[in-house]
Amino acid sequence: MPIMTIDDLQRILVSCAGEDDATATVTDSAGRRFDDLGYDSLALMETAARIEQEFGVKLPDDEVNDARTPQELLDLVNGRLATA
Amino acid sequence: MTGPHHEPVYVTGIGVIAPNGLGAQQYWDATLEGRSGIAPLTRFDASAYPAALAGQISGFEPKDHIPGRLLPQTDVSTRFALAAADWALTDAKVDAGSLVDYEMGVVTSNASGGFDFTHREFNKLWAQGPQLVSVYESFAWFYAVNTGQISIRHGMRGPSSALVADQAGGLDAIGHARRTARRGTRLVVAGGVDSAFDPWGWVSHLSSGGVSQVTDPARAYTPFDSAAAGWIPGEGGAILVLERAEAARARGESQIYGEIAGYASTFDPPPGSPRPPGLRRAAELALADAGVTPAEVDVVFADAAGLAGLDRAEAAAITGIFGPHGVPVTAPKALTGRLLSGGGPLDVVSALLSIRDGVLPATAGTEDVPGDYGLDLVLHEPRAARVATALILARGRWGFNSAVVVRAVRD
Amino acid sequence: MTRRVVVTGIGVRAPGGRGVKEFWDLLTAGRTATRRISFFDPSPYRSQVAAEIDFDAESEGLTPREIRRMDRAAQFAVVCARDAVADSGLDFAATDPHRVGVSLGSAVAAATSLEREYRVLSGDGAAWEVDHRYLSPHMYDYLVPSVMPAEVAWTVGAEGPAAMVSNGCTSGIDAVGHAVQLIREGSADVMVTGASDTPITPIVVACFDAIKATTPRNDDPEHASRPFDASRTGFVLAEGAAVFVLEEYESARRRGAHVYAEISGYATRCNAYHMTGLKTDGREMAEAIRSALDESRLDGTAIDYINAHGSGTKQNDRHETAAFKRSLGDHAYRTPISSIKSMVGHSLGAIGSIEIAASLLAIEHGVVPPTANLHSADPECDLDYVPLTARERRLDAVLTVGSGFGGFQSAMVLRRPEGATA
Structure with missing residues (x-):
C-alpha cells in the first residue's frame, strides 16, 4: 500500500513548480518524462525537498536525479518509506 | 553630431503598472482625471504601524498575466515587471522571436529586490529551519531578477544590466539603456519596478523617516505644499521599449512616443x-x-x-x-x-x-x-x-x- | 578619438590576508583560505565551509559611528576605496569632484544587516507582522542598499555619476565595465569602482544549500573548493571586496601615474535560458569574450592568460571550458587558465572585481596564479588549468570572465601598459 499517492505528487508539484493550463496533470501522465511535462531540475529539487518534509523521508540527490518520470519519483519515495 | 554613438534613441513601447492604473491608458486616464491609487494598505493589517497609507496596486491577478510555471518562483515585484515588459513589447509590436537575440538587451533598475518573497524565506529559515528555504530564494530575491526574467521570457541575449540608486535608479536604467543602444544594441527593454509591501518591507519604508503619517489619503502626500508632510511609498513602475532610431524606422510597425534626448x-x-x-x-x-x-x-x-x-x-x-x-x-x-x-x-x-x-x-x-x-x-x-x-x-x-x-x- | 581607460589604484580585502600584498602572496603560493564557517553554527546546513575574512573594522580605521552605520559589505567597500585612492597617488582633493564617479557592484548587498535586523524585528521568525518598535534607523539602507556607493562617494569625495550595479555573480566585472563606459563617453574622468559582498549569513547559506550549488565537502574545508577537478562538488561561499581607481589614460600618463593595466574591452551577454542553469555549449559567454576582444581590437590568440570564473560546480566548469574553446579555438588549449576561487572562494558579486585585481597583479608581476586543489581534472575539462603551482610568464593581455544567476555572462580584457617591463 503506497503511502504517497500520485495525487499527493500532483499537489506538491503544482505548489512547488506551478501549473500551466496547457500541460497535462501528472495524474494522467505518470509515465511521461518530467522534461516533457515542463518540470526542470529546480522544480524537482523543490519538490523533493517538500516531499522530504511532508513525508519524513530522506531522498538522496542522485536518486532524485535518476527519477525521470512522476511514476519513478513516486516509486522512489514509496520504496524509501517502505524500508524506513 | 552623428554616428552610432550619437544616433537618436526612441521610445516605441510603454508598459505601466501603477497604483492608479494597469496599463498605460488606464494610468493616464486616472492621472488626468485625478484618480489616486493611495489608500490604506490591504495586503496585511498595518493598523498597528505609525503609517498605513500606500500606493498599492489592486486588481492585478497574477495568473492572468504570468505563466503558471513562473508563479512559485517570482516575487510580486517581478510579476509586475514581467507584465509591464509584456505590455511594452506588445505596444511596440515587437516580435522578439523575429529579431536577433544579441541585438536585444534588458536594463532595469531595482531598489528593494524580491522583498516580500525573501521575507517569507527569512521567516521559514528562522521559524522552521534552513531545510525549508526555497530553491527559488537564490534568485527571486536579488536585484537582477527582473532583468534576468525578462531576458529569459523574451529570448533577449544582448548586453543587460541591473542598477540600484534608490528613487533615482529608474532614470539611470533609461540612461544606461540609451547608452547600450548607442553602443550597438538595436532594442533595449528598460525601466524599473519595485514593491516591498510585506510587513518587514513596510516598516523598512517607515525607517527612512520621510513617510507621511497623515491619515487622509487626499492630503497625505502633497509635494511642494506648505503643509507637505512627507511622501507615501508606492509600488509598481514602468517598462519601456527603447530602439535606435534607424532600427525603429526600419521595423516601421510601431508608434514613436519620443526620443530619450x-x-x-x-x-x-x-x-x-x-x-x-x-x-x-x-x-x-x-x-x-x-x-x-x-x-x-x-x-x-x-x-x-x-x-x-x-x-x-x-x-x-x-x-x-x-x-x-x-x-x-x-x-x-x-x-x-x-x-x-x-x-x-x-x-x-x-x-x-x-x-x-x-x-x-x-x-x-x-x-x-x-x-x-x-x-x-x-x-x-x-x-x-x-x-x-x-x-x-x-x-x-x-x-x-x-x-x-x-x-x-x-x- | 576614443578615450582609453587605465587602472591606477587597487584596494583588496580577500579571505586569507589583509590588503593587496597578502592577497597576492596567498594566490601565488597556492594557499587556500577556506575553512569551517565560524560566523554562526553551521551544523544545521548542508554546506558548512566558507572563505571568511577576519575583518577588524576598528583597526581598519573606521570610526565607531561608521561601524554602527554601515553594513559589513559597505565597510569592506570603504576600506578598499581608501586603499585604492592611496595606491593611485592621485590627489583627489585637487581633482574636480564633478568629474569623479562611483560604480559599485554587489549581488546581495546588505544581507548581513538584513538578517540581523530581521531576527530582532521578528523575534527570530516568531512574528510575520514584525514589531516596528525595534526598528533600526538604518533599516531603510538595508532595504535599499544604494547607500553602499554613497558611502564610497563620500569617502573619496565623488560628485559625478554614482550607482550600484547588481547583476548577481557578474556584478564585480559589470560594475567596472560600467565605469569604463562612463569614462570613455566622457561622463567622468576618474571612477572609483569595484564590488563588495558579505554573504556568509544563514539565509544565503540556506538558499545555496537548497539548490545544492555549494559544496557539502565539510570534512576537509581547506580543500573544499576544487574548480575543474573531477572530485568537485560545488562552490565555496566567500566574502570580500576589491575597489579600483580608473582614470582616463592621457591624464594618468600626464601625471606620471603608475598604470597597472588598460581595460581595453568589456562585454556582457545574457543566456536567456534559465535563472540558474547553463547550457553546455558556452555560446553566450563565448559571444561576450568575442565582443570584449573586438572592443580591444585583439585577436583571441593575443590572450596570454584567462582568469576563469571557475566556481567548481560541474555545470559551470564545463560551460566555461566550452566557451573558451568556442571563442578562442585552438588557442584555448595553449592558454593558461586558472580559478582563484580555489583559494579565496566565491564571494558572489564581489569576486569579479577580486579576480580583476588578481589579473592586474598577474600582469604586474608576470606570474599566473594557480588553481589550487586541482589534482585530477574532469575529463570534460581538458584545458590547461595551471594546477597547484604558479607560473612565471610575461602577460600582455589577460581575459577575465564571470557567469551568474539570471544568465549573465561577462568578459573583460586587460592589457599591459605600453612601455612597462616585467
Whole structure:
C-alpha cells in the first residue's frame, strides 16, 4: 500500500513548480518524462525537498536525479518509506 | 553630431503598472482625471504601524498575466515587471522571436529586490529551519531578477544590466539603456519596478523617516505644499521599449512616443558639506546632452519628495535653471506615491504622453505652494499645452540625482 | 578619438590576508583560505565551509559611528576605496569632484544587516507582522542598499555619476565595465569602482544549500573548493571586496601615474535560458569574450592568460571550458587558465572585481596564479588549468570572465601598459 499517492505528487508539484493550463496533470501522465511535462531540475529539487518534509523521508540527490518520470519519483519515495 | 554613438534613441513601447492604473491608458486616464491609487494598505493589517497609507496596486491577478510555471518562483515585484515588459513589447509590436537575440538587451533598475518573497524565506529559515528555504530564494530575491526574467521570457541575449540608486535608479536604467543602444544594441527593454509591501518591507519604508503619517489619503502626500508632510511609498513602475532610431524606422510597425534626448546623473557632496547639491547640475548636464536650452523645455516632472527641505531644494534647482515661474512643473506621482526605481520611468511615461496629447497632468492634492519656491506648479486640473520637450528629475536617498530629457519626434 | 581607460589604484580585502600584498602572496603560493564557517553554527546546513575574512573594522580605521552605520559589505567597500585612492597617488582633493564617479557592484548587498535586523524585528521568525518598535534607523539602507556607493562617494569625495550595479555573480566585472563606459563617453574622468559582498549569513547559506550549488565537502574545508577537478562538488561561499581607481589614460600618463593595466574591452551577454542553469555549449559567454576582444581590437590568440570564473560546480566548469574553446579555438588549449576561487572562494558579486585585481597583479608581476586543489581534472575539462603551482610568464593581455544567476555572462580584457617591463 503506497503511502504517497500520485495525487499527493500532483499537489506538491503544482505548489512547488506551478501549473500551466496547457500541460497535462501528472495524474494522467505518470509515465511521461518530467522534461516533457515542463518540470526542470529546480522544480524537482523543490519538490523533493517538500516531499522530504511532508513525508519524513530522506531522498538522496542522485536518486532524485535518476527519477525521470512522476511514476519513478513516486516509486522512489514509496520504496524509501517502505524500508524506513 | 552623428554616428552610432550619437544616433537618436526612441521610445516605441510603454508598459505601466501603477497604483492608479494597469496599463498605460488606464494610468493616464486616472492621472488626468485625478484618480489616486493611495489608500490604506490591504495586503496585511498595518493598523498597528505609525503609517498605513500606500500606493498599492489592486486588481492585478497574477495568473492572468504570468505563466503558471513562473508563479512559485517570482516575487510580486517581478510579476509586475514581467507584465509591464509584456505590455511594452506588445505596444511596440515587437516580435522578439523575429529579431536577433544579441541585438536585444534588458536594463532595469531595482531598489528593494524580491522583498516580500525573501521575507517569507527569512521567516521559514528562522521559524522552521534552513531545510525549508526555497530553491527559488537564490534568485527571486536579488536585484537582477527582473532583468534576468525578462531576458529569459523574451529570448533577449544582448548586453543587460541591473542598477540600484534608490528613487533615482529608474532614470539611470533609461540612461544606461540609451547608452547600450548607442553602443550597438538595436532594442533595449528598460525601466524599473519595485514593491516591498510585506510587513518587514513596510516598516523598512517607515525607517527612512520621510513617510507621511497623515491619515487622509487626499492630503497625505502633497509635494511642494506648505503643509507637505512627507511622501507615501508606492509600488509598481514602468517598462519601456527603447530602439535606435534607424532600427525603429526600419521595423516601421510601431508608434514613436519620443526620443530619450538627454540624460545625466550626479551625486551630492557629503552631508554637512557647504558645496551645493547636485540636482541642478544633473538637470543642466542632461539639457546640454540633449542640446536643449532651458527656454525650449515645456514642462518639468519633479522628483517631488513632499518634505519641505527637499521640496525647497528642488524648487531652487528648477528656478536656478529656468528662473522663477519660468516653466510649468508637475508631479503626477502625488497620485501613486513614490515608487522607488519605478518612479522615474513612470514620470518618463507621463512626459511622453504629455507630448502625445498636449496636456500636462496636475499635482493632485497640493493647494498652497509657498510663494518663495517660485514654481509654476500645475495645480487642480490638467493644463493644455503644446509639449515638445520635457525634463524629468529624480533623487535617491543620500544624494543620487538623475535627469532625463525627452523630446517629441516629428515626422 | 576614443578615450582609453587605465587602472591606477587597487584596494583588496580577500579571505586569507589583509590588503593587496597578502592577497597576492596567498594566490601565488597556492594557499587556500577556506575553512569551517565560524560566523554562526553551521551544523544545521548542508554546506558548512566558507572563505571568511577576519575583518577588524576598528583597526581598519573606521570610526565607531561608521561601524554602527554601515553594513559589513559597505565597510569592506570603504576600506578598499581608501586603499585604492592611496595606491593611485592621485590627489583627489585637487581633482574636480564633478568629474569623479562611483560604480559599485554587489549581488546581495546588505544581507548581513538584513538578517540581523530581521531576527530582532521578528523575534527570530516568531512574528510575520514584525514589531516596528525595534526598528533600526538604518533599516531603510538595508532595504535599499544604494547607500553602499554613497558611502564610497563620500569617502573619496565623488560628485559625478554614482550607482550600484547588481547583476548577481557578474556584478564585480559589470560594475567596472560600467565605469569604463562612463569614462570613455566622457561622463567622468576618474571612477572609483569595484564590488563588495558579505554573504556568509544563514539565509544565503540556506538558499545555496537548497539548490545544492555549494559544496557539502565539510570534512576537509581547506580543500573544499576544487574548480575543474573531477572530485568537485560545488562552490565555496566567500566574502570580500576589491575597489579600483580608473582614470582616463592621457591624464594618468600626464601625471606620471603608475598604470597597472588598460581595460581595453568589456562585454556582457545574457543566456536567456534559465535563472540558474547553463547550457553546455558556452555560446553566450563565448559571444561576450568575442565582443570584449573586438572592443580591444585583439585577436583571441593575443590572450596570454584567462582568469576563469571557475566556481567548481560541474555545470559551470564545463560551460566555461566550452566557451573558451568556442571563442578562442585552438588557442584555448595553449592558454593558461586558472580559478582563484580555489583559494579565496566565491564571494558572489564581489569576486569579479577580486579576480580583476588578481589579473592586474598577474600582469604586474608576470606570474599566473594557480588553481589550487586541482589534482585530477574532469575529463570534460581538458584545458590547461595551471594546477597547484604558479607560473612565471610575461602577460600582455589577460581575459577575465564571470557567469551568474539570471544568465549573465561577462568578459573583460586587460592589457599591459605600453612601455612597462616585467
